[in-house]
Amino acid sequence: MGSSGQFAVVIDDDESVARAISRLLRAAGIAVDTFTSGTVFLDQILSQPAYRPACVILDVSMPHLDGLEVQRRLGGLSLPIIFITAHDVPEARNKALSAGAIGYLRKPFNTQQLIELVRGVMTA
Template identity: 50%
Template sequence: MTEAKPFVAVVDDDESVSRAIKRLLRSIGLASETYKSGEDFLDARDAAPLRRPDCIVLDIQMPGIGGLDVQQRLAGSGIPVIFITAHDEPGIREQALAAGAAAYITKPFNDATLIDAVRAAIGATP
């Protein structure tokens, strides 16, 4: 029996960013699904509760439910959250990290930085 690949949920309203992250994750052997909004991700999670991601790469600012709200709704789930954002506003980083974010990365990001953060969050080795 083969072990399932770690699964990463990518939640970002910028489709090009989501596609790029999905390709990057695939290049290191990780499975991923992309969601264009916090609502889409939460709806998918509620519809298939057994399909639990090993990690979430989550944009801070999105229309509707933003990243910090999604993080709050996941509180206590044990799912590591890695934030990515183009808007590194004072206080937001501290709020995200204080609420348990595994990492907080600003866009544009270095591929190696994101890979290292995801691997650390899921406990994977290169």
């Protein structure tokens, strides 16, 4: 995707979930890049300063580097983050929101709510 135009990023270790969310957003007219690893996304964003998504949609539970750690490492970049998770753990929810996440949705989530959150960020 790169630096031209606004786009969202979906990071989920489950490729089928990442694809489904990407299709949903694309159908709503939102450009999307997908990653199945927080590590790969961090490598991309830290090595290419021009690569700046308007919004990051991030799974909480991922191997190697969980979503909360990805959020922590992105702290200085002021990127809006929306968490998605299959396991609504109140401690993780509180940690994510107190660290600045703009949303925390439990799978299966309300698709319209996700689209509205992403559009809200892109029009702000």
